[in-house]
Amino acid sequence: MGFGPFLLLALMEGLVTAAVLSLAAVGLSLVFGVMRVVNVAHGEFFMLGAVIAWFVAGLVPGPAWMAFLAALVLAPLVVGALAAAVDGLVLKRLNYDPEATIVATIGVMYMVQQAALSFYGPDARPVAAPFDWRFQLPWFGYSGYKLFVVAAAVAVLLAVWLGMTRTRAGLVMRATQVDRDVARAFGIDVERVYMGTFALGAGLAAMGAVLYVPISQAHYLMGHDPLLLSFIVVIIGGLGSLRGTLVAALVIGLSDGVISMFFSPTLAKILATLLVAMVLVFRPQGLFGAKA
Amino acid sequence: MRAWAVHLAVLAALLAAGLLLPGYHTTNLARILVLATFAAGYNLAFGYTGLLSLGHAMFFAAGMYAAALPAWHWGWPAAPALLAGTAGGALMALATGALALRTAGVSFMIVTLMFAQAFALAILYFNGWTGGDEGFVIPSASRHLFGTSLAADTPRFLAAWSLFALGLLLSLALVRSRFGRVMVALRENEERARMLGINPFAAKLKVLVISGAWSGAAGAAYALLFGYAGGSFAGIQYSILPMLYVLLGGAGTTLGAVLGAGLMFYLTEFASSVTSAWLFLVGLVLVVLVLFAPKGILGWVRARLWRELP
């Protein structure tokens, strides 16, 4: 196999990474944008989505696609409900203080991780893909499900974008984002908006995980990488900017694919984390975000 | 005077406990005191100066590897290795702080987190040289100080106690000095401090370098006293632990670090004997502290009982 096909494979893998990244990151971006809360437990919501997908696969009889569909509905609901509880019991009482909420969500992260270890166990377990179709290129075969993940990511992002720009709920969220006191003065129930946003962000992470887990495995520590990568994407894209998040997911995903293929995944991650730090230091509005 | 007396009494009590209690507790205490030294360094940045760092693991690990790698590759003895570790932590803090301190608040937290993450990954990436995730055992020839093996219970405890005592007394002197007043001023109202002729960037960088040196010394001591260095010490848990200890004991109190470290250590010991869910406990304590007791135990004491508590 020559260099060209290798590069094509790297780019395709990168595109899949970008899709998963944007699915994981869009919820984090939404939560930060509307609530100004940096949710360190975001990766654990992602992990819970994958673990729930595994449980559902064991419970739902019949073909894999039925379990997949059930998980796609159930996981975001369960995880969203959990997130709403975290919001009501913890974040709200901290009055959404930025630094205190980071410390608190670190605590939540450990609790969720440990709960998963206790109830799910330390093993990595596979979940079957809803369909099993490979297509053959002249140089290599490729999983059709991975392409489906890319399409699904596009669909989810489009839905979020439409929801934020075209619906009343989106309008209320954007109003709260601009100024929560003014929003409150206009009769918006800010606390409900926050709870809904936090649940939505967590639900999106869980949905991303259900889509992702067939091309990976479910494991109680799997939230770590999505958290880190979501941070990277959200910060480089500009905190709270949906379009920036998408562009950054593409850039990071593709370069990750290429660097991982030709050098090493660890090196790719080192470079990405350093890039994030530099962006925050020298260009806090993000590389692709709007002006501060 | 009273403050010095209280601190000396605490040190004497710790020394007596380490020497008189059975060996099991002696080892625990050695571990607690090394971790408390780390937390005391963290406390200077977070508790006194208000620099909420999520990346102190990189200073701890920089100190650990700056001491352990020369010991492993070139057979350095303990004393120079310990000094190298202290310098390693300080240099790491100088390099990362010079960049991270251009930001504040949440951005500062994320930048320090990212630097620490990059460092942890770098340890894995250069695993041929660092031993990567598995780590390596420190050669026992390097674990001798003044002719005594640091692997034995009592000398190990005495070494940990000396390090902690030195750190505690130095930090007491520091926070009661003129510069200590500047640290608190930066925490309370940075803009006002600036308009009193204080250079906030330079002062915060100085604090971070001191804090890094402390953390580095603790990391080096950990490797030399317990004989092992590994990539997990650079992970995010080791940035969270000192924060947890400090929050529990009382941020911005000199004795809070050791109180928090000791309580947390025995709490997890106790929890481990009941369930294996020690991480759950760490998370729970963090959430409960942030929600209900953000000042910690000694912060409460200071507010209610003894206002001059340093």
Next chain:
Amino acid sequence: MSLLSARGLTRHFGGIRAVDGVDFDLEPGEIHALIGPNGAGKTTLVSLLSGRIPAQAGTITLAGEDITRLPAHARVRRGLAYTFQITSIFPGLTVFDNVALAVQGGRQPGALGPTVEAALARVGLQGMGAEVAGTLSYGHQRLLELAMGLALAPRVLILDEPTQGLAAGEIEGFKALVRGLVPQVAVLLIEHNMEVVMDLATRITVLTSGRVLARGTPAEIRADKAVQEAYLGA
């Protein structure tokens, strides 16, 4: 030679010319008042002088030294002190520590104890060093703010609306205090209370829309037609 001098000082915020090519001189030993309607650019001008915001054009010199590019804290160390309009103290620290910080950061960081006590005595807060600053009354906090300014041992003291919120009796005490500062210190005063201005100032500069409208002695300013139209007569 002027002690503090600005030439062509300019600062725009978006399209708004907050300070637009202002020349300004503060002479040694004078009490110079800066007046003008709200939004005239008074606070922006002193922020530029003290270095809290950077100038986009123009130069500033202090005793002949160009300080235009110096950061705020370095200007403080050279003797340019600023007291805040909204009381800005360290509420969690003692009165002593508040003032001690100023002594440390100022031009003569010598022995702390006597210097702090002297600054406190000067504003009438002697013996209150052990109090926690946040528990003081509003009037006392304003005095503490002033004591911190004095403890810096400044050559130039910028007072931003120092009498705001003070009772009538406290204002009298304040005026006596400021008079006692000159001629060792030159005072630049932003003030809305015209009685205080006319009583204290040796010279007045009137700003409107970021430009100097007039300057002169209190009597000259009172008689100035343009000022009457633009400001006093309103």
